[in-house]
Amino acid sequence: MPLLFLRTMRENKSIVPKKGVFAATVTSNRRIRECFWTMNLEFTGAAAETFAKFRPGQFVQVDVSHVGVPADDLIAPDLRDASQRNILLRRPFSFADVTAERDRTTAELLYCVLGPASVRLTTLDSGDSLSVLGPLGKGFSVPQGKRLALLLVGGMGAPPIRCLAKSLRAEYPDTNVVAFVGAKTAQALPFEGRFDDVPQRVDFLIPALAEFGIPCAVTTDDGSAGQRGFITQRLDQWLSEQRDWSPETTILYACGPEAMLAATARLAAQRDIDCQVSMERRMACGIGVCQSCVIECRVEDSDETVYKLCCQDGPVFDARTVVFSSPTQVVEEIGLIRAIKEGQASPLVDRAEVFKALENGKENAS
Numbered sequence: 001m002p003l004l005f006l007r008t009m010r011e012n013k014s015i016v017p018k019k020g021v022f023a024a025t026v027t028s029n030r031r032i033r034e035c036f037w038t039m040n041l042e043f044t045g046a047a048a049e050t051f052a053k054f055r056p057g058q059f060v061q062v063d064v065s066h067v068g069v070p071a072d073d074l075i076a077p078d079l080r081d082a083s084q085r086n087i088l089l090r091r092p093f094s095f096a097d098v099t100a101e102r103d104r105t106t107a108e109l110l111y112c113v114l115g116p117a118s119v120r121l122t123t124l125d126s127g128d129s130l131s132v133l134g135p136l137g138k139g140f141s142v143p144q145g146k147r148l149a150l151l152l153v154g155g156m157g158a159p160p161i162r163c164l165a166k167s168l169r170a171e172y173p174d175t176n177v178v179a180f181v182g183a184k185t186a187q188a189l190p191f192e193g194r195f196d197d198v199p200q201r202v203d204f205l206i207p208a209l210a211e212f213g214i215p216c217a218v219t220t221d222d223g224s225a226g227q228r229g230f231i232t233q234r235l236d237q238w239l240s241e242q243r244d245w246s247p248e249t250t251i252l253y254a255c256g257p258e259a260m261l262a263a264t265a266r267l268a269a270q271r272d273i274d275c276q277v278s279m280e281r282r283m284a285c286g287i288g289v290c291q292s293c294v295i296e297c298r299v300e301d302s303d304e305t306v307y308k309l310c311c312q313d314g315p316v317f318d319a320r321t322v323v324f325s326s327p328t329q330v331v332e333e334i335g336l337i338r339a340i341k342e343g344q345a346s347p348l349v350d351r352a353e354v355f356k357a358l359e360n361g362k363e364n365a366s
Helices: 002-011 045-051 116-121 155-171 231-241 258-271 327-341 351-359
Strands: 020-031 036-044 059-063 091-093 097-100 104-112 129-136 148-154 176-183 216-220 250-255 274-278 294-298 305-309 316-318
Touching: 020 045, 036 045, 045 097, 045 104, 045 129, 097 155, 104 116, 104 155, 148 155, 148 231, 148 258, 155 176, 155 250, 155 274, 176 231, 216 231, 231 258, 250 258, 258 274
Parallel strands: 148 176, 148 250, 176 216, 250 274
Antiparallel strands: 020 036, 020 129, 036 104, 059 091, 059 129, 097 104, 274 316, 294 305
């Protein structure tokens, strides 16, 4: 029986793995804003066939352990010490675009330089090889009967939502799509272009979405682009202005800081709209082995909750099921992230200091 199986495998060369470790070739890697970069990758052979089935919202784990560190003068001062750390584990990223062609599949990796792993990515040039594990996780889905799709982007939540925007236009051309994009400042919008004069109306404001015929509204915390305030407030305002929409035929898709996702889930519940959120957790493996990326979820028709894995059960979840962190937990996580970035031995910070930073808009819940 094993010999028959092996012979069948040799004869059937069309068998394509659902996921695996593949070598991608870098075709370009360039800075588009102060800390944002976009890298284009090319997959060939079995990898091309596998990633041709990549769905928006899925992710990959990238190995940068062999990638060198840039020269000190090319690293932001606040990242120079942390950038010297060895990188042992793969890092999760979601693609902003995937295009399948006859003999190759290309993907766009939009990333923000925030730590030692992403700093290393900036050194890759055209022709370099990058080890990619994927596709991983469960992506977005489109239930039947949805005629209006609302896309919510918070900061670096842009990649999976842009990938979804392209998919919606290609696979659901009759679905009306409107995007809502928010960030702390105009400079924090992870797209190419100038946004300091973006108006407050819903229009074709962001080229990366406008190329698919998708209008959007922009908000920033400081009002430097679009309307001042939170993106969920802008969405609520827009919904109140509409007269020809129905909750039953509308769906929300959101990716961004967890505080924004929690607010989106509350808004969706208040308006009885289906909502899918792309969650984020620190992942050591991405395949469910380490059990480090748990998400607390409600059990249907019960008061009980269970813990699901962001890497396998998600990262996309039905917003109704997710138990979002309390404000206190969010503050503690911000403190942990800051401590890790600063290389402190103990990830403990003064809570009053964190609250003050939050009030001053110097920290992001993501």
